[in-house]
Amino acid sequence: MNTDLFLQAARAVFSGLWLTLVVTLAAYVIGQVFALPLALARTSGRRWLNAPALTFTFVMRGSPLLVQLFIIYYGLGQIEAVRSSLIWPLLRSPLGCAILAVGLNSAAYTAELVAGAILHVPKGQWEAAKALGIRAPVTLARIILPQAYRAILPALGNEMILVMKGSTLASTVTVMEMTGAARVFVARTYAPFEAFAVAGLIYLLLGAMFGFGFRRVERCVAIPGK
Numbered sequence: 290m291n292t293d294l295f296l297q298a299a300r301a302v303f304s305g306l307w308l309t310l311v312v313t314l315a316a317y318v319i320g321q322v323f324a325l326p327l328a329l330a331r332t333s334g335r336r337w338l339n340a341p342a343l344t345f346t347f348v349m350r351g352s353p354l355l356v357q358l359f360i361i362y363y364g365l366g367q368i369e370a371v372r373s374s375l376i377w378p379l380l381r382s383p384l385g386c387a388i389l390a391v392g393l394n395s396a397a398y399t400a401e402l403v404a405g406a407i408l409h410v411p412k413g414q415w416e417a418a419k420a421l422g423i424r425a426p427v428t429l430a431r432i433i434l435p436q437a438y439r440a441i442l443p444a445l446g447n448e449m450i451l452v453m454k455g456s457t458l459a460s461t462v463t464v465m466e467m468t469g470a471a472r473v474f475v476a477r478t479y480a481p482f483e484a485f486a487v488a489g490l491i492y493l494l495l496g497a498m499f500g501f502g503f504r505r506v507e508r509c510v511a512i513p514g515k
Contacts, residue, residue, distance in 0.1 A: 291483065298474055298483040302491060305470035309495075312387055312456040312466060317449050319392025320399050327400035329429075332407050342400070349397030355458050358390040362462045387459035395452050402444050406437035439510055446503030450496045457492075467491060 330342035349357065365371045365380055379385035410433050418428040438445075460469025471484040478484075 291480070294478060294480045294483040295487065297478070298471070298480065298487045301470050301474040302467050302484065302487045305465050305467040306491065308384070308459070308464060308466040309453070309456055312384070312391060312459050312464065313449070313453045313495075315388045316391035316395060316456065317452045319388065320395030320448070320452065321445075323393065323396035324399035324403055325434075327396060328403035328407060331400060331404040346397040346400055349394050350401070354390065354394050354455050355461065357394060358387065358458055358462060361390045362386040383462045383464050384459070387456070387462055387464050391452055391455045391459070394455065395448060398451075399445070399448055402441045402448070403437060406441045407433060409440065410436050439512075442503060442507045442510070446500055446507075449499045449503070453492065453495055453499065 327342045327345065330338040331346070333339050361380065362383065371377060371380065379389065414432055415425075415428060418432055419425075423432075456466055457468040459466050460472060463469075465473065467488050471488040474484045475481045
């Protein structure tokens with residue numbers, strides 16, 4: 290171990306911190322955006338809605354994230370319809386592909402969490418709202434979803450940490466986030482311990498910060514007396 294190498298490794302790894310945050314936060318937002326409609330489809334009694342959502346979550350949860358990233362980055366560009374579509378500017382960018390892959394993977398896991406929470410809300414609340422003349426969309430938005438999301442807030446915090454860990458795979462498609470920067474430093478200095486020790490410490494601190502933030506949110510939305 291060499292103190293100077295630790296300092297050099299820290300500078301190298303910090304150069305990828307911004308991209309790590311971009312991939313993590315953008316992918317998490319994408320995951321949350323797609324998770325809600327997927328969850329609503331999963332809890333729907335209509336087979337034409339439930340079956341596609343179930344297939345999507347089964348595939349995304351059952352296959353490795355790295356394979357999904359390679360399919361999006363290397364595979365979709367081979368399809369002419371994709372190259373001529375509006376999403377091609379996103380898919381031709383390694384950063385865009387990394388964000389999309391991690392985000393869709395997160396959406397599948399989060400959708401199952403949200404669906405389970407929705408189903409856990411007592412059916413009597415739906416019936417009471419209907420008896421009061423409250424329309425189903427309003428019942429869902431104002432009564433059911435707030436309870437569902439409050440119940441799974443700890444799991445959503447864990448999901449953000451998992452998304453951050455998933456962002457480490459972005460370096461496999463040339464996105465030089467912290468893990469990629471550490472690998473480049475190792476290739477130049479042959480000092481893997483210093484580089485990955487620094488990267489691991491920063492990831493640990495980021496995870497602690499995300500966890501602290503979600504605990505604060507939990508306290509803010511908690512029901513008094515419970």
